[in-house]
Amino acid sequence: MIVAERKPMEELLQMTAPFGKILVAGCGACVTVCMAGGEKEVEVLSSLLLIERKKNGKELEARKHTVERQCEPEFIKDLDPRAEGVEMILSMACGVGVQYLAERYPKIPVYPALNTKFMGGPVQQGIWTEKCGGCGNCILSLTGGICPIARCSKSLLNGPCGGSENGKCEVDPKNIDCAWQLIFDRMKNLGKLEILAEIQPPKDWSYARDGGPRKIVREDAVL
Amino acid sequence: MKSESRLEKILSAGKFAVTAELGPPKSADTAVINKKAAYLKDVVDAVNVTDNQTAIVRMFIGAACSLIINLGLEPILQMVCRDRNRIAMQSDILGASALGIKNMLCLSGDHQKFGNHPQAKNVYDMDSVQLIGMVKKMRDEKKFFCGDEIKVEPRMFIGAAENPFGDPFEFRAVRLEKKINAGADFFQTQAVFDIDKFEKWMEMVRARGLHKKAYILAGVVPLKSAKAATYMKNEVAGIGMPDAVIERLQKAADAKEEGIKICVETIERVKKIEGISGVHIMAIEWESMVPAIAEKAGLLPRPGVN
Ligand code: SF4
Ligand code: SF4
Numbered sequence: 001m002i003v004a005e006r007k008p009m010e011e012l013l014q015m016t017a018p019f020g021k022i023l024v025a026g027c028g029a030c031v032t033v034c035m036a037g038g039e040k041e042v043e044v045l046s047s048l049l050l051i052e053r054k055k056n057g058k059e060l061e062a063r064k065h066t067v068e069r070q071c072e073p074e075f076i077k078d079l080d081p082r083a084e085g086v087e088m089i090l091s092m093a094c095g096v097g098v099q100y101l102a103e104r105y106p107k108i109p110v111y112p113a114l115n116t117k118f119m120g121g122p123v124q125q126g127i128w129t130e131k132c133g134g135c136g137n138c139i140l141s142l143t144g145g146i147c148p149i150a151r152c153s154k155s156l157l158n159g160p161c162g163g164s165e166n167g168k169c170e171v172d173p174k175n176i177d178c179a180w181q182l183i184f185d186r187m188k189n190l191g192k193l194e195i196l197a198e199i200q201p202p203k204d205w206s207y208a209r210d211g212g213p214r215k216i217v218r219e220d221a222v223l
Numbered sequence: 224m225k226s227e228s229r230l231e232k233i234l235s236a237g238k239f240a241v242t243a244e245l246g247p248p249k250s251a252d253t254a255v256i257n258k259k260a261a262y263l264k265d266v267v268d269a270v271n272v273t274d275n276q277t278a279i280v281r282m283f284i285g286a287a288c289s290l291i292i293n294l295g296l297e298p299i300l301q302m303v304c305r306d307r308n309r310i311a312m313q314s315d316i317l318g319a320s321a322l323g324i325k326n327m328l329c330l331s332g333d334h335q336k337f338g339n340h341p342q343a344k345n346v347y348d349m350d351s352v353q354l355i356g357m358v359k360k361m362r363d364e365k366k367f368f369c370g371d372e373i374k375v376e377p378r379m380f381i382g383a384a385e386n387p388f389g390d391p392f393e394f395r396a397v398r399l400e401k402k403i404n405a406g407a408d409f410f411q412t413q414a415v416f417d418i419d420k421f422e423k424w425m426e427m428v429r430a431r432g433l434h435k436k437a438y439i440l441a442g443v444v445p446l447k448s449a450k451a452a453t454y455m456k457n458e459v460a461g462i463g464m465p466d467a468v469i470e471r472l473q474k475a476a477d478a479k480e481e482g483i484k485i486c487v488e489t490i491e492r493v494k495k496i497e498g499i500s501g502v503h504i505m506a507i508e509w510e511s512m513v514p515a516i517a518e519k520a521g522l523l524p525r526p527g528v529n
Binding site for chain 1: 309386
């Protein structure tokens, strides 16, 4: 899923300061699961904004609504009646959702309430890590199902570098596991270490974002 | 001969090679280079010119290499994958060759987090193994990575690094082999402090016959103080600093002198290891000590080559 985190309150206060009537729009998908922009977080953020405004003696009307998914036009229609007459929409979706709202409401400024971080998942309650870099040409079959692009600090395809120590990455030994130690351990368990002895050629990054913004056209699915 | 490198000539003649390191200045000042080069001239066979090491901005490697060529030294141009994509790398390799640079050392590079621009975007279009392969292709096949022909190829003696003390230990010799298969002609290892572990690693290297396929130069670093050693132990990942070394420095009346002594002893020990073809003396910001170390370790005078 896409993992995001709410922006600092200070930034959000500054962002909303010029407006008197806003819509705080949540998303029921990934950001609900990672506790950043679902219904609950919409409630919390709206209350915080109202409290701050009261302190400053400036009126604020904060409408609230969470749709099932902000990244699909079908679902954001629900926001139409609530968006009527607001001066800005504060989207609590990932960057994708924010853009869908911006497209749908050409006359209303749409601002992001979250910082979209990565594609990943939880390791335990309250902790998420990055798993995939969306390189467009998956090589997990060669690396034991552990992604070196997203999880090695240097995206090495022929790791590990010399900074791997006790399973940790030199970049931040407290917080980052060395992806290549994980890959090595897993390949060893699978009895497939010989794959790691092969040289992986440089990646064709044209499949990734480096090739320009990407688009998928599925002729069979196009109506 | 794969190149016109003096280092290659010395190694292929079976002579014990000595290399050192020269960090370009954090300024446009050539005086720093002149000063460091003066310490190293006629004391070592070739000098690594480090590429924005620890991700701190320094003078362009190509320029620094060219400057030391003019001073009569042979440079080993270090190139890291952190700051260049394959286009910039190949362009720089052509330019390096045109400037008379005949040796390269291919590295993945320190992460920008450790440097003075941690906000920078890194590149890592390729890794060090892939860079080695690309330099070899340019030299031996006269082709760019994409396959386009190169009329006048860069004739580089190709170097790589390996850290015998990094994890997973049992994979380290395999990784050396990968680099040899990719095209590495010589290696400079991470600084050796734990000689026993280094010997174990060399056993694994010899078991695979790798010491016959590439020249291995053992890295050594003279330590200035127990504090410096402790810092390395705690802050530099994969350094393998034994406590005994730190203790020795603590107990010594003159830590600097002891540091040099340890360094010389290390050279004498690694020299005896089968498969070690030379030493790489990394006297970081202490280049002035290299002549004394080389002298004490019996590495002088350096052999001449034709
Ligand atoms: S190899 Fe590419 S697609 Fe596969 S997990 Fe890694 S970044 Fe994602
Ligand atoms: S220590 Fe491991 S994860 Fe970190 S950069 Fe090196 S190989 Fe990658």
